Amino acid sequence: MxxxxxxxxxxxxxxxxxxxxxxxxxxxxxxxxNADLIAHVSVKLSGTVAELRKNIGDDVFKDEVIAVLESREVADAKSEYLAARLTHDLAQELANRDKTLWDGRAIPEQQFLRSRNAAAQSGMKVNIARQKLMALGLADNEIAALPDASEARLRRQDVRAPISGRVVERKVELGAAVGRDNLETELFVIVDLSxxxxxxxxxxxxxxxxxxxxxxxxxxxxxxxxxxxxxxxxxxxxxxxxxxxxxxxxxxxxxxxxxxxxxxxxxxxxxxxxxxxxxxxxxxxxxxxxxxxxxxxxxxxxxxxxxxxxxxxxxxxxxxxxxxxxxxxxxxxxxxxxxxxxxxxxx
The missing domain is CATH 2.40.30.170 (Efflux pump adaptor protein, beta barrel domain)
Known part of the structure:
Protein backbone atom coordinates (compact mmCIF):
# COMPACT_ATOMS: atom_id res chain seq x y z
CA MET A 1 0.00 0.00 0.00
CA ASN A 34 -9.17 22.18 48.22
CA ALA A 35 -9.79 23.09 51.87
CA ASP A 36 -6.78 25.43 51.79
CA LEU A 37 -8.35 27.41 48.93
CA ILE A 38 -11.74 28.23 50.49
CA ALA A 39 -12.33 31.70 51.99
CA HIS A 40 -15.31 32.76 54.10
CA VAL A 41 -15.53 36.57 53.82
CA SER A 42 -16.89 37.87 57.13
CA VAL A 43 -17.33 41.33 58.62
CA LYS A 44 -15.63 42.48 61.79
CA LEU A 45 -18.00 45.33 62.63
CA SER A 46 -21.70 46.13 62.71
CA GLY A 47 -23.22 48.08 59.83
CA THR A 48 -25.33 47.84 56.68
CA VAL A 49 -24.45 46.66 53.19
CA ALA A 50 -24.09 49.77 51.00
CA GLU A 51 -22.72 48.07 47.87
CA LEU A 52 -22.44 44.52 46.54
CA ARG A 53 -19.93 44.53 43.71
CA LYS A 54 -19.85 40.77 43.12
CA ASN A 55 -22.54 38.18 42.67
CA ILE A 56 -22.61 34.42 42.78
CA GLY A 57 -20.51 32.94 39.97
CA ASP A 58 -18.29 36.01 39.52
CA ASP A 59 -14.51 35.71 39.41
CA VAL A 60 -12.59 37.79 41.94
CA PHE A 61 -8.95 38.65 42.51
CA LYS A 62 -7.13 38.86 45.80
CA ASP A 63 -7.61 42.26 47.54
CA GLU A 64 -10.35 43.28 45.06
CA VAL A 65 -13.20 45.25 46.66
CA ILE A 66 -16.26 42.98 46.57
CA ALA A 67 -18.60 44.92 48.91
CA VAL A 68 -18.86 48.21 50.81
CA LEU A 69 -20.37 48.63 54.29
CA GLU A 70 -21.65 51.73 56.05
CA SER A 71 -21.00 51.69 59.79
CA ARG A 72 -21.14 54.13 62.67
CA GLU A 73 -18.59 51.95 64.42
CA VAL A 74 -15.99 52.36 61.69
CA ALA A 75 -16.77 56.10 61.45
CA ASP A 76 -16.13 56.48 65.20
CA ALA A 77 -12.91 54.49 64.98
CA LYS A 78 -11.63 56.55 62.03
CA SER A 79 -12.55 59.81 63.75
CA GLU A 80 -10.81 58.68 66.92
CA TYR A 81 -7.68 57.87 64.92
CA LEU A 82 -7.69 61.22 63.10
CA ALA A 83 -8.20 63.13 66.37
CA ALA A 84 -5.43 61.16 68.07
CA ARG A 85 -3.11 61.82 65.16
CA LEU A 86 -3.87 65.56 65.21
CA THR A 87 -3.27 65.71 68.98
CA HIS A 88 -0.02 63.80 68.59
CA ASP A 89 1.24 66.10 65.84
CA LEU A 90 0.57 69.13 68.04
CA ALA A 91 2.12 67.50 71.12
CA GLN A 92 5.18 66.50 69.13
CA GLU A 93 5.56 70.03 67.78
CA LEU A 94 5.38 71.46 71.31
CA ALA A 95 7.89 68.89 72.56
CA ASN A 96 10.32 69.81 69.78
CA ARG A 97 9.90 73.52 70.54
CA ASP A 98 10.42 73.01 74.28
CA LYS A 99 13.54 70.95 73.62
CA THR A 100 15.01 73.78 71.59
CA LEU A 101 14.17 76.28 74.34
CA TRP A 102 15.55 74.01 77.04
CA ASP A 103 18.76 73.49 75.09
CA GLY A 104 19.13 77.27 75.18
CA ARG A 105 18.21 77.29 78.88
CA ALA A 106 15.21 79.50 78.09
CA ILE A 107 12.76 77.26 80.01
CA PRO A 108 13.14 74.96 83.02
CA GLU A 109 13.81 71.28 82.40
CA GLN A 110 10.54 70.28 84.08
CA GLN A 111 8.50 72.00 81.39
CA PHE A 112 10.42 70.20 78.66
CA LEU A 113 9.90 66.83 80.41
CA ARG A 114 6.15 67.47 80.67
CA SER A 115 5.82 68.26 76.96
CA ARG A 116 7.94 65.26 76.01
CA ASN A 117 5.79 62.98 78.18
CA ALA A 118 2.61 64.41 76.61
CA ALA A 119 4.02 63.67 73.13
CA ALA A 120 4.83 60.10 74.14
CA GLN A 121 1.33 59.54 75.53
CA SER A 122 -0.33 60.99 72.44
CA GLY A 123 1.83 58.69 70.29
CA MET A 124 0.57 55.70 72.27
CA LYS A 125 -3.03 56.81 71.68
CA VAL A 126 -2.35 57.02 67.94
CA ASN A 127 -1.00 53.45 67.95
CA ILE A 128 -4.01 52.21 69.94
CA ALA A 129 -6.41 53.90 67.51
CA ARG A 130 -4.47 52.45 64.59
CA GLN A 131 -4.64 48.93 66.04
CA LYS A 132 -8.41 49.32 66.47
CA LEU A 133 -8.77 50.20 62.78
CA MET A 134 -6.66 47.21 61.77
CA ALA A 135 -8.84 44.97 63.95
CA LEU A 136 -11.86 46.26 62.04
CA GLY A 137 -10.23 45.20 58.76
CA LEU A 138 -8.53 48.34 57.42
CA ALA A 139 -5.26 47.86 55.58
CA ASP A 140 -2.15 50.02 56.09
CA ASN A 141 -2.68 51.94 52.85
CA GLU A 142 -6.31 52.68 53.78
CA ILE A 143 -5.25 54.03 57.18
CA ALA A 144 -2.55 56.17 55.56
CA ALA A 145 -5.15 57.69 53.19
CA LEU A 146 -7.59 58.69 55.96
CA PRO A 147 -6.37 62.31 56.44
CA ASP A 148 -7.26 63.04 52.80
CA ALA A 149 -10.53 61.06 52.75
CA SER A 150 -13.88 62.77 52.27
CA GLU A 151 -16.40 62.90 55.09
CA ALA A 152 -18.64 60.37 53.32
CA ARG A 153 -15.77 57.88 53.13
CA LEU A 154 -15.29 57.97 56.90
CA ARG A 155 -18.41 55.90 57.51
CA ARG A 156 -17.78 53.42 54.67
CA GLN A 157 -15.63 50.32 54.86
CA ASP A 158 -14.40 48.31 51.85
CA VAL A 159 -14.63 44.53 52.05
CA ARG A 160 -11.85 42.87 50.05
CA ALA A 161 -11.41 39.35 48.72
CA PRO A 162 -8.80 37.45 50.77
CA ILE A 163 -7.99 35.12 47.85
CA SER A 164 -8.47 34.92 44.10
CA GLY A 165 -11.23 32.58 42.99
CA ARG A 166 -14.92 32.41 42.26
CA VAL A 167 -17.89 33.45 44.37
CA VAL A 168 -19.88 30.30 45.16
CA GLU A 169 -22.15 31.80 47.84
CA ARG A 170 -23.53 35.28 48.57
CA LYS A 171 -25.29 35.36 51.92
CA VAL A 172 -26.57 38.96 52.17
CA GLU A 173 -28.65 41.41 50.18
CA LEU A 174 -28.18 45.13 49.54
CA GLY A 175 -29.13 47.16 52.63
CA ALA A 176 -28.96 44.17 54.98
CA ALA A 177 -27.76 44.76 58.54
CA VAL A 178 -24.66 42.75 59.34
CA GLY A 179 -22.28 42.32 62.21
CA ARG A 180 -22.84 41.59 65.87
CA ASP A 181 -25.93 40.85 67.98
CA ASN A 182 -26.97 37.66 66.14
CA LEU A 183 -26.83 39.33 62.72
CA GLU A 184 -25.24 37.68 59.68
CA THR A 185 -21.46 38.13 59.70
CA GLU A 186 -20.56 36.12 56.59
CA LEU A 187 -21.00 37.91 53.27
CA PHE A 188 -19.43 35.62 50.66
CA VAL A 189 -17.79 32.26 50.20
CA ILE A 190 -14.96 32.27 47.64
CA VAL A 191 -13.38 29.10 46.27
CA ASP A 192 -10.21 28.85 44.20
CA LEU A 193 -10.68 25.85 41.90
CA SER A 194 -7.26 26.01 40.23
Missing amino acids: SDEQIKLAQIELAQVGPATIARRLVVPGSIVP RVWVDLSVASSDLPLIREGQPVKISARGLSESTTGKIIFVSPLVDKDTRTTRVVTEIQNADRTWRPGSFVTAAIALSERNVPVVVPTTAIQKLEGRPVVFVRTKDGFEKRDVVLGQKEDQALEILSGLTPGETVAVTNTFSLKAELSKPKDED
Missing part, protein backbone atom coordinates in the same frame (compact mmCIF):
# COMPACT_ATOMS: atom_id res chain seq x y z
CA SER A 2 1.22 3.46 -0.85
CA ASP A 3 1.08 6.40 1.54
CA GLU A 4 -1.90 7.73 -0.40
CA GLN A 5 -3.77 4.42 -0.07
CA ILE A 6 -3.05 4.33 3.67
CA LYS A 7 -4.42 7.84 4.03
CA LEU A 8 -7.58 6.96 2.07
CA ALA A 9 -8.08 3.89 4.28
CA GLN A 10 -7.77 6.16 7.35
CA ILE A 11 -5.07 3.96 8.83
CA GLU A 12 -3.01 5.80 11.43
CA LEU A 13 0.58 4.85 12.09
CA ALA A 14 2.69 5.07 15.23
CA GLN A 15 6.29 4.30 16.05
CA VAL A 16 6.66 1.84 18.91
CA GLY A 17 9.11 2.37 21.71
CA PRO A 18 9.68 2.32 25.46
CA ALA A 19 7.12 3.49 28.00
CA THR A 20 6.19 3.14 31.64
CA ILE A 21 3.66 0.49 32.62
CA ALA A 22 2.10 0.63 36.08
CA ARG A 23 0.19 -1.85 38.22
CA ARG A 24 -2.74 0.11 39.59
CA LEU A 25 -5.40 -0.15 42.26
CA VAL A 26 -8.72 1.26 41.00
CA VAL A 27 -10.96 2.92 43.62
CA PRO A 28 -13.97 5.29 43.52
CA GLY A 29 -13.70 8.92 44.50
CA SER A 30 -15.31 12.35 44.30
CA ILE A 31 -14.03 15.84 43.55
CA VAL A 32 -14.08 18.28 46.48
CA PRO A 33 -12.68 21.83 46.85
CA ARG A 195 -6.36 23.01 42.42
CA VAL A 196 -8.91 20.56 43.78
CA TRP A 197 -8.86 17.46 45.96
CA VAL A 198 -10.09 13.99 45.11
CA ASP A 199 -11.55 12.13 48.10
CA LEU A 200 -10.90 8.42 47.68
CA SER A 201 -12.27 5.46 49.64
CA VAL A 202 -9.67 2.70 49.99
CA ALA A 203 -10.47 -0.64 51.58
CA SER A 204 -8.54 -1.33 54.78
CA SER A 205 -7.10 -4.50 53.23
CA ASP A 206 -5.42 -2.38 50.51
CA LEU A 207 -3.94 0.18 52.90
CA PRO A 208 -0.51 -1.51 53.12
CA LEU A 209 -0.12 -0.73 49.40
CA ILE A 210 -0.94 2.99 49.78
CA ARG A 211 1.46 5.76 50.76
CA GLU A 212 1.63 9.52 50.41
CA GLY A 213 3.32 10.71 47.23
CA GLN A 214 2.03 7.88 45.01
CA PRO A 215 0.89 9.01 41.54
CA VAL A 216 -2.82 8.64 40.76
CA LYS A 217 -4.61 8.75 37.41
CA ILE A 218 -8.07 10.35 37.59
CA SER A 219 -10.81 9.76 35.00
CA ALA A 220 -14.56 10.27 34.86
CA ARG A 221 -17.44 8.94 32.82
CA GLY A 222 -18.41 11.46 30.17
CA LEU A 223 -14.96 13.10 30.05
CA SER A 224 -12.58 12.09 27.31
CA GLU A 225 -9.51 13.47 29.07
CA SER A 226 -7.92 12.22 32.27
CA THR A 227 -5.43 13.82 34.63
CA THR A 228 -2.82 12.79 37.15
CA GLY A 229 -2.14 13.83 40.72
CA LYS A 230 -0.40 12.65 43.86
CA ILE A 231 -1.67 11.34 47.16
CA ILE A 232 -1.20 14.05 49.80
CA PHE A 233 -2.99 12.47 52.77
CA VAL A 234 -3.77 8.97 54.03
CA SER A 235 -6.09 9.03 57.02
CA PRO A 236 -4.91 7.03 60.05
CA LEU A 237 -8.57 6.15 60.78
CA VAL A 238 -10.70 3.38 59.31
CA ASP A 239 -14.47 3.87 59.08
CA LYS A 240 -16.05 1.30 61.37
CA ASP A 241 -19.09 0.84 59.10
CA THR A 242 -17.55 0.71 55.63
CA ARG A 243 -14.07 -0.52 56.65
CA THR A 244 -12.57 2.02 54.26
CA THR A 245 -10.05 4.82 54.78
CA ARG A 246 -10.09 8.34 53.39
CA VAL A 247 -7.25 9.06 50.98
CA VAL A 248 -6.84 12.53 49.44
CA THR A 249 -5.24 13.27 46.07
CA GLU A 250 -4.55 16.78 44.75
CA ILE A 251 -4.90 17.56 41.04
CA GLN A 252 -4.40 20.69 38.94
CA ASN A 253 -7.61 22.23 37.58
CA ALA A 254 -6.68 25.47 35.84
CA ASP A 255 -9.38 25.03 33.17
CA ARG A 256 -12.00 23.97 35.81
CA THR A 257 -12.70 20.68 34.06
CA TRP A 258 -13.02 18.87 37.38
CA ARG A 259 -16.10 20.11 39.22
CA PRO A 260 -16.55 19.56 42.95
CA GLY A 261 -19.25 16.97 43.58
CA SER A 262 -18.39 14.90 40.50
CA PHE A 263 -17.77 11.18 40.90
CA VAL A 264 -14.51 9.89 39.44
CA THR A 265 -12.41 6.75 39.16
CA ALA A 266 -8.89 6.81 40.52
CA ALA A 267 -6.15 4.40 39.49
CA ILE A 268 -3.40 4.44 42.12
CA ALA A 269 0.01 3.39 40.79
CA LEU A 270 1.26 0.65 43.11
CA SER A 271 4.36 -0.12 41.07
CA GLU A 272 5.87 1.22 37.86
CA ARG A 273 8.42 -0.23 35.47
CA ASN A 274 9.92 0.82 32.16
CA VAL A 275 9.37 -1.59 29.29
CA PRO A 276 11.12 -1.44 25.90
CA VAL A 277 8.07 -1.78 23.60
CA VAL A 278 4.48 -0.61 24.13
CA VAL A 279 1.66 -0.38 21.56
CA PRO A 280 -1.92 0.93 21.74
CA THR A 281 -4.50 -1.83 22.25
CA THR A 282 -6.10 -0.79 18.95
CA ALA A 283 -3.00 -2.05 17.13
CA ILE A 284 -3.68 -5.65 18.19
CA GLN A 285 -5.72 -8.05 16.07
CA LYS A 286 -6.14 -11.81 16.41
CA LEU A 287 -5.54 -14.31 13.63
CA GLU A 288 -6.17 -17.98 14.34
CA GLY A 289 -6.35 -17.12 18.02
CA ARG A 290 -2.91 -15.50 18.10
CA PRO A 291 -2.27 -11.75 18.62
CA VAL A 292 -0.71 -9.94 15.67
CA VAL A 293 0.24 -6.43 14.66
CA PHE A 294 0.73 -4.95 11.20
CA VAL A 295 4.19 -3.48 10.70
CA ARG A 296 4.68 -0.82 8.02
CA THR A 297 7.14 -1.83 5.31
CA LYS A 298 8.22 -0.16 2.09
CA ASP A 299 5.65 -2.22 0.18
CA GLY A 300 2.73 -1.98 2.63
CA PHE A 301 2.19 -3.95 5.84
CA GLU A 302 3.65 -7.13 7.26
CA LYS A 303 1.73 -9.32 9.69
CA ARG A 304 3.80 -9.92 12.82
CA ASP A 305 3.03 -12.40 15.61
CA VAL A 306 3.62 -10.85 19.04
CA VAL A 307 3.65 -11.98 22.66
CA LEU A 308 1.64 -9.69 24.95
CA GLY A 309 2.65 -8.59 28.43
CA GLN A 310 1.04 -6.30 30.98
CA LYS A 311 -1.83 -4.00 30.00
CA GLU A 312 -2.50 -0.50 31.34
CA ASP A 313 -5.56 1.37 30.11
CA GLN A 314 -5.15 1.56 26.34
CA ALA A 315 -1.50 0.46 26.26
CA LEU A 316 -0.04 -3.04 25.95
CA GLU A 317 3.46 -4.29 26.65
CA ILE A 318 4.98 -6.35 23.84
CA LEU A 319 7.32 -9.05 25.14
CA SER A 320 8.50 -10.23 21.74
CA GLY A 321 7.78 -9.76 18.04
CA LEU A 322 8.56 -6.03 17.77
CA THR A 323 11.65 -3.92 18.19
CA PRO A 324 11.76 -0.26 19.27
CA GLY A 325 11.55 2.14 16.35
CA GLU A 326 9.32 0.03 14.10
CA THR A 327 6.12 1.61 12.78
CA VAL A 328 2.77 -0.17 13.16
CA ALA A 329 -0.84 0.48 12.21
CA VAL A 330 -2.87 1.61 15.23
CA THR A 331 -6.32 2.38 13.76
CA ASN A 332 -8.54 0.62 11.23
CA THR A 333 -6.39 -2.49 11.65
CA PHE A 334 -9.49 -4.62 11.13
CA SER A 335 -9.45 -3.68 7.44
CA LEU A 336 -5.91 -5.04 7.19
CA LYS A 337 -6.98 -8.23 8.92
CA ALA A 338 -9.91 -8.56 6.53
CA GLU A 339 -7.64 -8.04 3.55
CA LEU A 340 -5.25 -10.70 4.83
CA SER A 341 -8.11 -13.16 5.41
CA LYS A 342 -9.40 -12.95 1.83
CA PRO A 343 -8.97 -16.12 -0.23
CA LYS A 344 -6.19 -15.80 -2.76
CA ASP A 345 -8.54 -16.20 -5.73
CA GLU A 346 -10.44 -13.06 -4.63
CA ASP A 347 -7.37 -10.88 -5.14
